[in-house]
Amino acid sequence: MRVARGLLVLLLVASPGLAQDDPLARIAGAASRGGAMTFLETLTDTVGGRVTGSRELRAASELILSELKKAGYANARFEEYPLEARWTRGPASGRITSPPESARALVVGAYGWVPGTEVEIQAPLLDLGSPAKGDVALPTGVKGAAVLVDPQKIGVDPSFVMRAALAKRLAEAGAAAMLIPSDKPHRMVYTSAFGLYPRAPLPVISVAKEDSLLLRRLLGKGAVKLALDLRNIFDTSPYRERNVIADLPGAAPGGEVVLIGAHFDSWDPAQGANDDGSGVAAVLEAARILKSLGIAPRRTIRFAFFSGEEEACLGSRAYVKAHEAELDRLRAVLVMDSGAQAPRGIGLHGRGDLEAPVRRLLAPLASFGATGTTLDASFDQDHAPFMVVGVPAMTLWVEDGDYDTNHHAVTDTLDKIDPRLLAADTAVVAMAAYLLADSEQPIGRRLSPEESAELLRKAGVEGTKRMVYAGAPR
Numbered sequence: 001m002r003v004a005r006g007l008l009v010l011l012l013v014a015s016p017g018l019a020q021d022d023p024l025a026r027i028a029g030a031a032s033r034g035g036a037m038t039f040l041e042t043l044t045d046t047v048g049g050r051v052t053g054s055r056e057l058r059a060a061s062e063l064i065l066s067e068l069k070k071a072g073y074a075n076a077r078f079e080e081y082p083l084e085a086r087w088t089r090g091p092a093s094g095r096i097t098s099p100p101e102s103a104r105a106l107v108v109g110a111y112g113w114v115p116g117t118e119v120e121i122q123a124p125l126l127d128l129g130s131p132a133k134g135d136v137a138l139p140t141g142v143k144g145a146a147v148l149v150d151p152q153k154i155g156v157d158p159s160f161v162m163r164a165a166l167a168k169r170l171a172e173a174g175a176a177a178m179l180i181p182s183d184k185p186h187r188m189v190y191t192s193a194f195g196l197y198p199r200a201p202l203p204v205i206s207v208a209k210e211d212s213l214l215l216r217r218l219l220g221k222g223a224v225k226l227a228l229d230l231r232n233i234f235d236t237s238p239y240r241e242r243n244v245i246a247d248l249p250g251a252a253p254g255g256e257v258v259l260i261g262a263h264f265d266s267w268d269p270a271q272g273a274n275d276d277g278s279g280v281a282a283v284l285e286a287a288r289i290l291k292s293l294g295i296a297p298r299r300t301i302r303f304a305f306f307s308g309e310e311e312a313c314l315g316s317r318a319y320v321k322a323h324e325a326e327l328d329r330l331r332a333v334l335v336m337d338s339g340a341q342a343p344r345g346i347g348l349h350g351r352g353d354l355e356a357p358v359r360r361l362l363a364p365l366a367s368f369g370a371t372g373t374t375l376d377a378s379f380d381q382d383h384a385p386f387m388v389v390g391v392p393a394m395t396l397w398v399e400d401g402d403y404d405t406n407h408h409a410v411t412d413t414l415d416k417i418d419p420r421l422l423a424a425d426t427a428v429v430a431m432a433a434y435l436l437a438d439s440e441q442p443i444g445r446r447l448s449p450e451e452s453a454e455l456l457r458k459a460g461v462e463g464t465k466r467m468v469y470a471g472a473p474r
């Protein structure tokens with residue numbers, strides 16, 4: 001952690017705005033001690049990958065709760081919600097059986113919450129390419145086929161909206177499986193359950209990019225047949241999943257709250273180090289720092305560790321539902337879920353009205369390079385359910401870095417985390433939490449239901465919202 005401390009000391013020296021008795025300077029100094037990285041190592045190397053509904057996720061929730069209690073958060077607690085379906089990944093294999101001279105194994109992996117094939121199946125391969133719409137006319141021969149298809153971003157809808165629409169369409173037409181070329185390098189496959197939870201309509205399989213190219217070359221010369229074998233397990237018996245919540249009470253009356261969040265569930269093939277172990281580590285360390293420094297902001301800072309994000313923002317949706325009566329007093333939400341990359345500022349997800357106040361608020365963070373705002377909107381993180389109900393919902397904005405390369409792949413492991421950047425993100429999250437909670441004026445108001453609907457439409461996330469909320473009727 002020596003490097004991290006050096007970086008922060010430099011940043012503090014470079015920032016004339018931060019006097020050493022300034023709470024911000026004290027927060028930044030504490031973040032430089034590297035507590036987030038130490039916690040992240042425990043989370044990843046002891047607990048490991050944390051699929052929602054799994055034993056590992058339960059262990060992670062216990063770990064977070066005990067760390068919060070240890071830090072002095074007597075009010076740290078679980079908040080439960082029902083989980084419709086649990087899912088366990090089993091073995092997955094695929095191979096070319098014809099043409100016989102090209103017979104060989106393929107690098108494949110199941111998407112999340114997809115059914116298995118039960119037995120090894122034989123299926124002819126069909127290539128649908130990249131359809132321009134979800135209700136594309138399907139060629140004859142789809143029934144019983146393994147269909148290779150490359151869902152793309154269409155208009156404002158991200159590719160996973162098309163993926164879900166095509167899965168439904170292919171299942172209705174009787175396809176045996178949907179094969180999606182991975183966009184990762186080095187034969188890595190991808191996983192996700194977005195638009196597929198609580199049960200995908202057919203086996204959805206990620207095929208390594210290199211292997212997809214091989215399949216397409218072979219198809220160019222003639223018929224191709226595959227053998228596919230996926231064994232996944234669903235459990236729909238009653239189960240309650242949990243979020244972990246802790247409050248740093250505000251000094252002012254009125255019960256106003258600022259929520260700082262991250263999700264502690266992850267994908268199973270790796271350690272969920274960057275997605276979203278890094279966010280959990282930064283938010284937990286921010287909680288520990290603010291408590292240890294005796295910081296007492298005007299408003300309550302609520303630290304929220306959500307589960308079920310990877311399925312359909314289940315934990316944050318459950319939170320919004322359970323806390324409906326308090327949403328008028330929820331002044332802002334800040335979520336960290338884009339990895340421990342270099343901080344840039346705060347993402348406002350289309351809320352132009354927040355631009356000026358947030359930039360003013362972030363001015364003291366100039367030495368961290370974290371004074372920027374972006375209006376780019378997304379709906380695939382835990383800020384989204386708060387957008388729906390009009391609460392100012394923001395995310396930590398960071399450099400892209402190599403986040404996408406390892407995202408939802410077997411390579412999302414601890415060694416990819418730069419401790420200096422995680423310390424810088426931790427400092428920014430903790431300082432932003434303090435500034436949001438302590439500012440005299442709230443940074444913005446809660447939008448009416450009509451205004452919120454208009455925001456989703458203008459921000460281009462309406463289609464994603466429809467898909468996510470179709471995921472689990474509640």
Ligand SMILES: [Zn+2]
Nearest residue numbers: 275276309337
């Ligand atoms: Zn995430």
